Amino acid sequence: MKVTAVNGSARKDGNTAILINLALAELEREGVETELVQLSGKSLAGCIACFKCFENKDRHCAVRNDEMNDIIDKLAASDGIILGSPTYFGDLSAGLKAVIERAGMVSRANGDMYARKPGAAVVAVRRAGAMHVFHSINAFFLIGQMIIVGSSYWNIGIGREIGQVGGDDEGKQTMRRLGENMAWLMKKLQ
Numbered sequence: 735m736k737v738t739a740v741n742g743s744a745r746k747d748g749n750t751a752i753l754i755n756l757a758l759a760e761l762e763r764e765g766v767e768t769e770l771v772q773l774s775g776k777s778l779a780g781c782i783a784c785f786k787c788f789e790n791k792d793r794h795c796a797v798r799n800d801e802m803n804d805i806i807d808k809l810a811a812s813d814g815i816i817l818g819s820p821t822y823f824g825d826l827s828a829g830l831k832a833v834i835e836r837a838g839m840v841s842r843a844n845g846d847m848y849a850r851k852p853g854a855a856v857v858a859v860r861r862a863g864a865m866h867v868f869h870s871i872n873a874f875f876l877i878g879q880m881i882i883v884g885s886s887y888w889n890i891g892i893g894r895e896i897g898q899v900g901g902d903d904e905g906k907q908t909m910r911r912l913g914e915n916m917a918w919l920m921k922k923l924q
Contacts, residue, residue: 735765735766735767735813735814735920735921735924736766736767736768736769736811736812736813736814737758737761737766737767737768737769737812737813737814737815737816737916737920738768738769738771738808738809738811738812738814738815738816739754739757739758739768739769739770739771739815739816739817739818739856740770740771740773740805740809740815740816740817740818740830740833741754741770741771741772741773741774741818742773742817742818742819742820742826742827742829742830742831742833743772743773743774743818743819743820743827743829743858744773744774744820744827744829745774745820745896746772746774746775747772747896748820748858748896749820749858749891749893749894749896749897749898749899750818750819750820750856750857750858751770751772751818752891752897752899752900753818753856753857753858753889753891753899753905753906753909754770754816754818754856754909755770756906756909756910756913757816757854757856757909757910757912757913757916758770758816758913759910759913760909760910760911760912760913760914760916760917761814761913761916761917763913763917764913764914764917764918764921765917766813766814766916766917766920769808769812771805771808773827773829773830773833776800776801776829777800778800778801778802778829778832778833778836779797779800779832780828780831780832780835780836781795781832781835781836781839782797784796784797785843787839787840787843787844788843790843791843791844792844793806793807793810793840793844793847794806794807794840795836795839795840797836802832802833802836802837805833805837806836806837806840809837809847809848810841810847810848812851813851813852813920813923813924814851814852814853814854814883814916814919814920815848815851815852815853815854815875815880816853816854816855816856816916817830817833817834817853817854817855817856817871817874818830818855818856818857818858819856819857819858819867819871820857820858820859821857821858821859821860821862821863821864821866821867823863824862824863824866824867825863825866825867825870826867826870826871830871831870834870834871834874838874838877838878841878842877842878846878846879847878848875848878848879848880849878849879849880850879850880850881850923851880851881852880852881852882852883852916852919852920852923853872853874853875853878853880853881853882853883854882854883854889854912854916855867855868855871855872855875855882855889856889856890856891856909856912857871857888857889857890857891858890858891858892858893858899859890859891859892860892860893860894861892864888864890865888865890868888868889868890881919881923883912883915883916883919884912884915885908885909885911885912885915886907886908886911887904887908888908889908889909889912890905890908891905891906891908891909892905893905
């Protein structure tokens with residue numbers, strides 16, 4: 735079993751990655767292989783609505799001048815998916831939005847590639863807007879017929895400066911429980 739997590743933050747190894755890694759550590763403890771894909775430094779554009787993926791049906795985006803198809807391949811090959819984003823102006827990052835748009839269209843064009851896989855949203859926030867980000871990521875999971883994994887509270891950690899989420903004890907516990915719950919669900923589905 736494998737879980738691929740995508741860190742949509744422009745900051746490599748920042749608060750969003752810290753939160754995701756707490757969940758991934760629990761998955762690894764339960765024997766699940768994990769991989770973290772960081773979007774920092776990648777230039778990914780959103781869907782251009784060419785609909786070539788519906789014509790080609792090759793499980794790839796027709797736009798091939800970036801790393802999106804590598805990400806799509808990793809998501810398709812995984813048994814579970816975690817998508818994480820910081821809260822930017824009350825919404826998810828542009829990079830993660832690009833992944834959602836393009837991976838989502840490719841999935842729908844190819845028989846809902848992620849259907850029945852567990853999915854979990856992880857959100858880092860300074861103060862407000864996290865619930866909108868949380869709902870936006872979960873909308874991707876729901877339209878893709880995925881199973882949303884919850885935790886002991888909303889999958890949110892509070893912090894602005896890199897490492898500041900380390901002071902959010904409830905957020906850290908929420909991420910650990912998220913990893914435990916995802917591992918449990920994946921074992922039940924296996």
